[in-house]
Amino acid sequence: MSAVSVKRIFKGVVLAAVFASAAFATSSSPAPAFKLPGRGGKTIDLSQFKGQVVMINFWASWCVPCRQEMPLLEDIYKKYKPMGFTMLGVNVEPKQQDAEAFLAKLSKPVTFPVAWDADSKVSALYKVKGMPTTVFIDRKGNVREMHISYRAGDENYYLTQIRTLLKE
Numbered sequence: 001m002s003a004v005s006v007k008r009i010f011k012g013v014v015l016a017a018v019f020a021s022a023a024f025a026t027s028s029s030p031a032p033a034f035k036l037p038g039r040g041g042k043t044i045d046l047s048q049f050k051g052q053v054v055m056i057n058f059w060a061s062w063c064v065p066c067r068q069e070m071p072l073l074e075d076i077y078k079k080y081k082p083m084g085f086t087m088l089g090v091n092v093e094p095k096q097q098d099a100e101a102f103l104a105k106l107s108k109p110v111t112f113p114v115a116w117d118a119d120s121k122v123s124a125l126y127k128v129k130g131m132p133t134t135v136f137i138d139r140k141g142n143v144r145e146m147h148i149s150y151r152a153g154d155e156n157y158y159l160t161q162i163r164t165l166l167k168e
Helices: 003-022 064-083 096-104 121-125 154-167
Strands: 024-030 035-037 043-045 053-059 085-091 114-116 133-137 142-148
Touching (some): 035 114, 064 096, 096 114
């Protein structure tokens, strides 16, 4: 194997590691505050969930992984809600009708709060780069983890984060 081939392989491995690590980001800074219109005409204010572990899931109707993930998020919400956990779905599309049609076609109804970020201002606050993006906020209101995209099995990572934050 030539030195050029080895350099290309090494460069490819390094780039793959960089992109893989981009799917998970860790921090501990205050979660950006927001108020958004929500499903059913309610206003969703992040501050109303202070003291709870919050999982914000940014999604869009055109996002194929979002369709796979949403029923799993509903199961997580129902199981952990009594323990001081909440799930917030934040749709990032300009047309609320597209999001409502998406939700209507799911295999099970979504009961967690859903907000409309039609102008993507909240998505920008959270530096959302892809769909779906999931943000974990601790009971003190700090962003603790950020996960970009969804692949089958990622829900196990979500559960680990939720359980860890609930124990704190």
